[in-house]
Amino acid sequence: MTLTAAAPTRTNRALSVSLQGVGRAFANGAGAARPVLRDVSIDIVPGEIVALLGPSGCGKSTLLRQISGLDFPDAGEVSIDGSRVTGIDQRSAVAFQEPRLLPWRTIERNVELGLPKGTRRADGRARVAELLKLVGLAHANTLRPREVSGGMAQRASLARSLARNPGVLVLDEPFGALDALTRLRMQDLLLEIHAAEPATIVLVTHDVDEALYLADRVVLLGSEPGIDGATVRRIVTAPGDRPRDRGAAALAELRADLLDGLGVPSHHTAQH
Numbered sequence: 001m002t003l004t005a006a007a008p009t010r011t012n013r014a015l016s017v018s019l020q021g022v023g024r025a026f027a028n029g030a031g032a033a034r035p036v037l038r039d040v041s042i043d044i045v046p047g048e049i050v051a052l053l054g055p056s057g058c059g060k061s062t063l064l065r066q067i068s069g070l071d072f073p074d075a076g077e078v079s080i081d082g083s084r085v086t087g088i089d090q091r092s093a094v095a096f097q098e099p100r101l102l103p104w105r106t107i108e109r110n111v112e113l114g115l116p117k118g119t120r121r122a123d124g125r126a127r128v129a130e131l132l133k134l135v136g137l138a139h140a141n142t143l144r145p146r147e148v149s150g151g152m153a154q155r156a157s158l159a160r161s162l163a164r165n166p167g168v169l170v171l172d173e174p175f176g177a178l179d180a181l182t183r184l185r186m187q188d189l190l191l192e193i194h195a196a197e198p199a200t201i202v203l204v205t206h207d208v209d210e211a212l213y214l215a216d217r218v219v220l221l222g223s224e225p226g227i228d229g230a231t232v233r234r235i236v237t238a239p240g241d242r243p244r245d246r247g248a249a250a251l252a253e254l255r256a257d258l259l260d261g262l263g264v265p266s267h268h269t270a271q272h
Contacts, residue, residue, distance in 0.1 A: 014046035014200045015091055015167030017067060021076030023229065024062055036062055038229030040076070042219060046167075049194065049201040049242075051211035054221035055262060058230040060204040061172050063221075067202055068092045068170045080168055090116070093166035097173040099157040101145040107156045108132065108141040114163030131159040134196055135189065151182040155189070162197055171203045175210070187214055191242050208258045212238050212251045220261050234261055 022040040025033040036059040044050050052060045065071035066078045069089040078085045080092065093114065101110045108128055115124045132138045135155040145153055154174060161169060174190075175183040187210060194201060205211050211218045220234040236258065239250040259265070 013167055014048075014198045015081040016046050017044040017168055017200055017202065018042075018079045018082075019063070019066070019076065020079075022063070022066060022073045022078060023075035024059065024066065024071070024073050025229070035229030037066075037073070038227070038231045040221075040231055042232065042235075044200055044202065046200055047198050048217065049203065049215045051203045051205055051215035051218045052221060053205065053208065053211050053218055053258060053262065054230060056206075058221050058223065060221060064094070064170045064172050064202060064204055067168065068094045070094070090164065091166060092168040092170055093161040093164040094170045094172065095154075095157050095161045095174050097176045099145070099150075099153040101153055101156060101160075103145050106142050106144055107137055107148065107152075110145070110156055111159045111163055114160035116164060127163060128159075131162055134162075134193060135159045149182075150178055151186060154178065154186060158190070158193065162193070162199075166199055169199045169201045171201060173204055173206065176206065183210070188243065190214060208255050208262070209246070209251075211258070212254055213244055213246055214242070216242075218254075218258065220258060222261070 019040055019042045022037055023035065024037040025035045028034045040063065042050070052063060054060050062071060066073050067080075067085065069085045069087045069092070080089060101107075102113070111128045111131055112124060115127065119127070129138070129141075132141055135158055137152060137155055137159065140148055140152060145156075148156070158174070175186045178186060191214065203211075203214060215238055218236045218238065219232055220236070221230045222233045223230050236254055238244070238254070240248070244251065
């Protein structure tokens, strides 16, 4: 099955994201503060797709929570469109690895949950129908989550996030729980959604190939020897325009470099 996004009938205004010197620490079992993020600075331009890569536990999801206002930095500042994020921010929307759909509501009613407060009933119905068509779920609007596949549930989750009309879309490993083929199809759908509903996207993934296929830039997070707390180790610009050729030689070279940065050397390096 090919997933094809419908033509857009509206345009969102993508917003910039700026992280300046962001730091975050959490208390450990002994009550002492353990730094998770340290001096993270990234400027993201409107409409850009940025992927965050790094070892497990390096603070990638914590950084997403700072952007969406679900958590607060201990140091530094996060801003969207030039104004500081001080709490849950209506300018951003979040989708997680698990779709988190309410099982007693239909797909259509789950997507409705993302609509801004005060949306007129008729406008809301039209917007939900538009989004379901965009993600290829118009035929499944009356089904409940238990009646759809994992990929369909994740598409419904994306539609719910888009219902807010966000300027920034924050995705925390959105395809991590899907099978390999569905994951590839969802990557293509995300690019189609981005073209139809322009928003700035910040994406956490553990998949280097996914990062290079989707993102304009890939941010490699990690800790420096002897220093607690992850920071920006490297920022890589992906070559060419989207959609990219998954088998391109330039992507293969960057893949090897990023894997090396993650502590996974190429076979060639491992043999010497």
